[in-house]
Amino acid sequence: MHAPHSQYAIEARNIVKRFDGEAAVDGIDLTIRKGSIFGILGPNGAGKTTTLRMLLGIIDPDEGERFLLGSPEPISMAHQVGYLPEERGLYQSMKAFDAIAFMGALRGLPLAEGRKRGRAMMEDHGLGDAADKQIRQLSKGMAQTVQLLGTLVHDPDLIILDEPFSGLDALNQGKLERLIRAQADKGVTIIFSTHVIAHAERLCEEIAIIADGKISFKGKVSTARDRLRPQVHLETRNLDGPWRTAIPAECKPLGHNWHFTLPESGVEPLLHALVEGGAGIESLSIERPGLHDAFVQIAGDAAARKMEADAGNNNGDETA
Numbered sequence: 001m002h003a004p005h006s007q008y009a010i011e012a013r014n015i016v017k018r019f020d021g022e023a024a025v026d027g028i029d030l031t032i033r034k035g036s037i038f039g040i041l042g043p044n045g046a047g048k049t050t051t052l053r054m055l056l057g058i059i060d061p062d063e064g065e066r067f068l069l070g071s072p073e074p075i076s077m078a079h080q081v082g083y084l085p086e087e088r089g090l091y092q093s094m095k096a097f098d099a100i101a102f103m104g105a106l107r108g109l110p111l112a113e114g115r116k117r118g119r120a121m122m123e124d125h126g127l128g129d130a131a132d133k134q135i136r137q138l139s140k141g142m143a144q145t146v147q148l149l150g151t152l153v154h155d156p157d158l159i160i161l162d163e164p165f166s167g168l169d170a171l172n173q174g175k176l177e178r179l180i181r182a183q184a185d186k187g188v189t190i191i192f193s194t195h196v197i198a199h200a201e202r203l204c205e206e207i208a209i210i211a212d213g214k215i216s217f218k219g220k221v222s223t224a225r226d227r228l229r230p231q232v233h234l235e236t237r238n239l240d241g242p243w244r245t246a247i248p249a250e251c252k253p254l255g256h257n258w259h260f261t262l263p264e265s266g267v268e269p270l271l272h273a274l275v276e277g278g279a280g281i282e283s284l285s286i287e288r289p290g291l292h293d294a295f296v297q298i299a300g301d302a303a304a305r306k307m308e309a310d311a312g313n314n315n316g317d318e319t320a
């Protein structure tokens with residue numbers, strides 16, 4: 001076994017998990033830097049939850065090894081870890097601030113301190129009026145926020161969130177993004193799984209894309225996006241002239257509109273040719289492809305469509 005590197009919150013080498021002989025996770029390597037926000041992206045059934053459970057030590061890999069905060073026994077680090085599982089649930093009869101304290105106590109925080117922090121956290125999140133309400137009296141989105149606060153109450157060094165955005169409306173999704181950033185600003189490492197590309201794109205510096213139990217891309221979001229060249233959308237008054245040589249030969253206009261990949265020579269030669277050649281520019285945009293386009297290229301169109309369908313199915317309403 002190799003010694004883990006201290007700059008990593010997670011190191012996993014070739015971890016495998018099989019259920020009934022089928023590999024749900026099929027040889028994954030991950031290194032996640034301390035203090036980073038790391039997204040694990042993939043459609044339902046890709047193996048995200050199984051991966052997170054192995055990293056946390058809830059289940060053991062059949063093969064491979066993993067270190068959490070440097071330890072080969074992740075469970076022994078439980079007091080330094082916060083975990084929001086995919087299955088949400090709190091004791092319905094507990095008061096909200098008590099539920100937060102209870103979750104903290106499970107991770108070693110004295111109950112009295114947890115109660116104090118629970119109230120203060122609810123206050124900070126604009127839920128002060130709900131602190132003494134029973135969980136059953138809260139909306140789904142509020143209960144989910146309470147559970148999230150319970151995940152953070154013991155001030156963990158590492159937070160693992162399984163599909164934290166699903167079930168939240170847009171407003172609460174925005175609040176959660178801000179909360180994740182605030183934790184990262186404090187130096188906390190955050191790992192979350194999602195099948196919504198936009199959350200990963202906005203929050204993460206680095207991501208892993210998982211499909212069928214394997215990692216198909218791992219690295220910086222910018223690196224994934226840089227795999228694709230910028231796209232040009234151009235509208236011209238004229239349809240012919242010397243400027244046409246600046247446009248890829250295979251590009252045919254739709255009316256007066258042109259859509260093509262920016263040539264390797266870059267923006268300036270294109271602009272120069274269009275202006276000098278008298279194209280008559282009506283409109284022009286040159287856009288760097290987003291993570292969605294990169295995902296399509298990396299994981300394939302079918303996986304991207306499945307992710308979109310999953311997102312449609314899983315996004316609930318706060319008051320549902």
Ligand SMILES: Nc1ncnc2c1ncn2[C@@H]1O[C@H](COP(=O)(O)OP(=O)(O)OP(=O)(O)O)[C@@H](O)[C@H]1O
Nearest residue numbers: 019020024042043044045046047048049050051086
């Ligand atoms: N305890 C289990 N017993 C048998 N099969 C399992 C078990 N846990 C997961 N699987 C299977 O392993 C595969 C990966 O599931 P996993 O839950 O890790 O995926 P996921 O990417 O998290 O998707 P989801 O968001 O739907 O949970 C799926 O085919 C799932 O049915």
